[in-house]
Amino acid sequence: MLSHARIWAAIDRLAERYGLSASGLARKSGLDATSFNRSKRQGPDGRDRWPSTESISKILVATGAGLDEFMRLVDPAETPDRTTVPLIGMAQAGAGRLFNDDGMPTGGPGWEEVEFPDFSRERVFALEVQGDSMRPLYRDGDVVIVSRQASIRRGDRVVVRTLAGEVMAKELKRRNAKIVELVSLNPDHPDRILPVAEIDWIARIMWARQ
Numbered sequence: 001m002l003s004h005a006r007i008w009a010a011i012d013r014l015a016e017r018y019g020l021s022a023s024g025l026a027r028k029s030g031l032d033a034t035s036f037n038r039s040k041r042q043g044p045d046g047r048d049r050w051p052s053t054e055s056i057s058k059i060l061v062a063t064g065a066g067l068d069e070f071m072r073l074v075d076p077a078e079t080p081d082r083t084t085v086p087l088i089g090m091a092q093a094g095a096g097r098l099f100n101d102d103g104m105p106t107g108g109p110g111w112e113e114v115e116f117p118d119f120s121r122e123r124v125f126a127l128e129v130q131g132d133s134m135r136p137l138y139r140d141g142d143v144v145i146v147s148r149q150a151s152i153r154r155g156d157r158v159v160v161r162t163l164a165g166e167v168m169a170k171e172l173k174r175r176n177a178k179i180v181e182l183v184s185l186n187p188d189h190p191d192r193i194l195p196v197a198e199i200d201w202i203a204r205i206m207w208a209r210q
Contacts (some may be wrong), residue, residue: 004048008041010073011051011059017073018063019208029062031055064153064204124206127159134169137185138208144169146203157185157205162198169205 015025015036022036034040035055043049060070129142137157138144146159154172160182161167170182170192180199182192 004041004050006074007051010070011036011056013073014059014063014065014070017207018065025059025062029055029058031058064151064156129169132186133189134185138169142208144205145207147206148201148203150204150206152202152204158182159203159205160194161200162194163200164198168192172202
């Protein structure tokens with residue numbers, strides 16, 4: 001049921017899923033930072049205010065989420081709110097053959113698990129940030145949830161693994177049949193242009209725990 005409370009709760013869950021506050025989601029979507037404030041959800045006369053279809057469209061574009069994902073957040077009763085996934089370090093992700101043909105970690109001695117908001121049908125895993133190459137957005141010890149199956153658009157934050165075993169987190173600038181252009185999150189680290197033939201996989205950062 002598309003109730004007023006469920007629609008607003010879905011917006012809050014979407015913001016949390018992508019590591020944002022409600023005001024952060026509004027700003028990322030090109031809206032006024034107060035657009036999703038709780039005080040804006042009712043009018044002065046106490047009547048319910050509903051988010052516009054335009055604002056919902058903008059938050060989906062800004063996060064890269066699909067309408068089906070948003071609707072699952074409107075009615076999450078069929079799936080648990082949280083789940084656990086394998087956690088590996090960035091250095092581990094670049095070493096050896098740790099992923100199966102489905103793009104998921106194969107597991108290993110001492111691997112940990114972390115709890116995070118459930119992504120339902122998405123196949124995801126967690127990476128622990130190591131070092132300062134992702135600052136100021138992500139710091140050493142932060143955990144990012146990534147999906148190798150999620151669609152990737154220009155401006156998305158991604159983790160890339162090369163066939164040589166190098167693992168990096170960047171922002172996707174451009175991708176075509178021959179090259180992938182990546183913008184560094186840390187201005188002290190260079191942007192990269194990688195031939196597609198040298199890339200093992202690209203995974204979209206879906207959520208971050210800081």
